[in-house]
Amino acid sequence: MLLMLREIHCFTRVAERLSFSKAAVDLGMSQPAMSQAVTRLERAAGVQLFERTARQVRLTAAGKALLPYAAQVIDSAGAFTAEAARLARPTIHLAYPPLVGTLAARIARRLAGRAVGVELRAAGRSAAARALADGEVSAAILATPAPAQFVTAARFHVTVDHLAVPAGHRLESSAKVTAGELGGQVLLTPGTRPWAGLPGRSRLVADDDFGAALDLVAAGAGLLPIPQLLARTIRRDDVRFVPLDAGDLRITYALAWSKERVTPELMALVQAVQDALWTR
Structure with a gap:
């Protein structure tokens, strides 16, 4: 039997309303056209779907059995149409560090309003840079x-104003830790460079992987300067977060892309990032 979406839709609406005339009004059709559509479906399926009398319309046993399948066909057709529309629109693939996930989500919402789809990929710095170089993503933060x-634009800063210390550490009860109190401590650095201007010994850990770095803090391997955003959102019994006064300590991010792969959608992304940074 050929797929008869229109007729199947008519069948499900009549089954819902138990009235050809009401179903016809719902779908903007005439009653004869509605009746003909259901009759065509019955002939194609080889079964009677409704018992019709002058006063009543009822589903037959076959109609009741086939109704769930008809609903699945309608749902699948709708999903097909929606997915086709999504695939037809231009799509940007954006890699971003989990730390700035709220910004990435805001960027995606802005581009959706401009008919540009966004596929988000959370990734550390090294993985994001490789994906960008290989053309797996259109841009990366x-x-x-x-x-x-890479070409970069739309720079922004994330202030680092807290210190993660293991539970029971002598600094956990401090109202605020100063830079001078970090002398002799091991400072964990998620990235490629030590924290500028801080005393103590630096230990580099995986790029942008604050989760793994916090595991090291809990294990007593070092202390971790972090942004307030992480201190507010992460809850661990084995780590304490203490305010840190270490001057202008911050992580700078930028949107990066390959100059060989510039598209109108990429330029729309650059504009969306700039807009998201200036407005809320």
Whole structure:
């Protein structure tokens, strides 16, 4: 039997309303056209779907059995149409560090209003840079300095104003830790460069992977300067977060892309990032 979407839709609406005339009004059809559509479906299926009398319309046993399948056909057709529309629109693939996930989501919402789809990929700096170089993503939000082969724009800063220490550490009860109190401590750095201007010994850990770095803090391997955003959202019994006064300590990020792969959608992304940074 050929797929008869229109007729199947008519069948489900008549089954819902138990009235050809009401179903016809719902779908903007005449009653004879509605009746003919259901008759065509009955002939194609080889079964009677409704018992019709002058006063009543009822589903037959076959109609009741086939109704769930008809609903599935309608749902699948709708999903097909929606997915086709999504695939037909231009799509940007954006890699971003989990730390700035709220910004990435805001960017995606802005581009949706401009008929540009966004596929988000959370990734650390190294993984994001590789994906960008290989053309797997259209752009990436990277901690600076970005690799020299990429173009960058829309720089922004994330202030680092808290310190993660293991539970029971002597600094956990401090109202605020100063830079001078970090002398002799091991400071964990998620990235490629030590924290500028801080005393103590630096230990580099995986790029942008604050979760793994916090595991090291809990294990007593070092202390971790972090943004307030993480201190507010992460809850662990084995780690304490203490305010940190270490001057102008911050992580700088920028949107990066390959100059060989510039498209109108990419330029729309650049504009959306700039707009998201200036407005809420």
